[in-house]
Amino acid sequence: MGEHRAAAERKQAAEHRALAEEHERAAEQREAEHAAAAEEHERAAEQRERRAEEAEEHARREGRAAGFHDEQAAERERDAN
Numbered sequence: 001m002g003e004h005r006a007a008a009e010r011k012q013a014a015e016h017r018a019l020a021e022e023h024e025r026a027a028e029q030r031e032a033e034h035a036a037a038a039e040e041h042e043r044a045a046e047q048r049e050r051r052a053e054e055a056e057e058h059a060r061r062e063g064r065a066a067g068f069h070d071e072q073a074a075e076r077e078r079d080a081n
Helices: 002-080
Strands: none
Touching: none
């Protein structure tokens, strides 16, 4: 009876080890998926930052162009008077 019990316990231990390994693999997979998702979000954030910088630069150029055109219009108005 002792040998039968020992064999049953070893079988249960092996099943627990297999389950533990399965959980470990699943955890590693989830960790890899989360790391990939985090990297994707970081790339998206960097892209948005670049777009924001481009929009700011575009706004500055438009502002300078508008100021130039306002200056020209004022100059033409002065010349007309």
